Amino acid sequence: DAGITQSPRYKITETGRQVTLMCHQTWSHSYMFWYRQDLGHGLRLIYYSAAADITDKGEVPDGYVVSRSKTENFPLTLESATRSQTSVYFCASGGGGYNEQFFGPGTRLTVL
Amino acid sequence: AQSVSQHNHHVILSEAASLELGCNYSYGGTVNLFWYVQYPGQHLQLLLKYFSGDPLVKGIKGFEAEFIKSKFSFNLRKPSVQWSDTAEYFCAVRQAAGNKLTFGGGTRVLVKP
Numbered sequence: 217d218a219g220i221t222q223s224p225r226y227k228i229t230e231t232g233r234q235v236t237l238m239c240h241q242t243w244s245h246s247y248m249f250w251y252r253q254d255l256g257h258g259l260r261l262i263y264y265s266a267a268a269d270i271t272d273k274g275e276v277p278d279g280y281v282v283s284r285s286k287t288e289n290f291p292l293t294l295e296s297a298t299r300s301q302t303s304v305y306f307c308a309s310g311g312g313g314y315n316e317q318f319f320g321p322g323t324r325l326t327v328l
Numbered sequence: 329a330q331s332v333s334q335h336n337h338h339v340i341l342s343e344a345a346s347l348e349l350g351c352n353y354s355y356g357g358t359v360n361l362f363w364y365v366q367y368p369g370q371h372l373q374l375l376l377k378y379f380s381g382d383p384l385v386k387g388i389k390g391f392e393a394e395f396i397k398s399k400f401s402f403n404l405r406k407p408s409v410q411w412s413d414t415a416e417y418f419c420a421v422r423q424a425a426g427n428k429l430t431f432g433g434g435t436r437v438l439v440k441p
Contacts, residue, residue, distance in 0.1 A: 258431035
């Protein structure tokens with residue numbers, strides 16, 4: 217089915233472990249985004265990508281790494297997870313310019 | 329850097345009441361404005377958006393929003409809410425022709441049957 221998917225939907229990990237959250241879209245949107253959602257902060261942009269092999273930092277990039285080797289995939293890696301990274305992570309895609317962003321179902325990550 | 333403020337963090341209403349959620353932003357240039365809704369356990373969905381033209385924008389599910397440039401505001405309204413409108417509502421702003429959204433902190437709306 218067309219759309220944007222995220223995996224896993226739920227993840228529990230321990231401090232110091234590496235975690236990768238996956239995001240896949242089937243619309244061939246050029247732009248993809250990663251946000252984290254925390255109570256009282258709304259959604260904050262972590263990283264975004266304008267096209268394959270082009271990525272840039274958002275508002276809260278520290279502790280995260282992204283890559284985009286293919287247009288349809290935009291994985292987010294926490295290299296050494298910390299408790300402060302416990303959050304709900306949303307991936308989004310859009311065409312840029314006058315187009316809206318479409319959001320995935322989210323990944324709830326708990327770091328113990 | 330631009331910022332977005334949603335002054336009401338929680339709103340509790342009864343069915344058939346009218347709803348108005350405030351949104352103010354800080355960027356002085358031309359902006360694109362959005363309202364997203366997140367129903368319990370679901371992902372964000374677009375309610376409506378404003379790019380240019382008529383400042384009164386109508387969206388899905390009976391929602392509308394009014395852009396008042398002089399007040400840097402984009403308030404969301406619905407004349408008569410239903411229990412199914414229980415959700416969290418997010419205002420978002422993007423610099424015109426830009427790509428990054430800045431979100432407000434969200435407003436949780438509970439509609440009592």
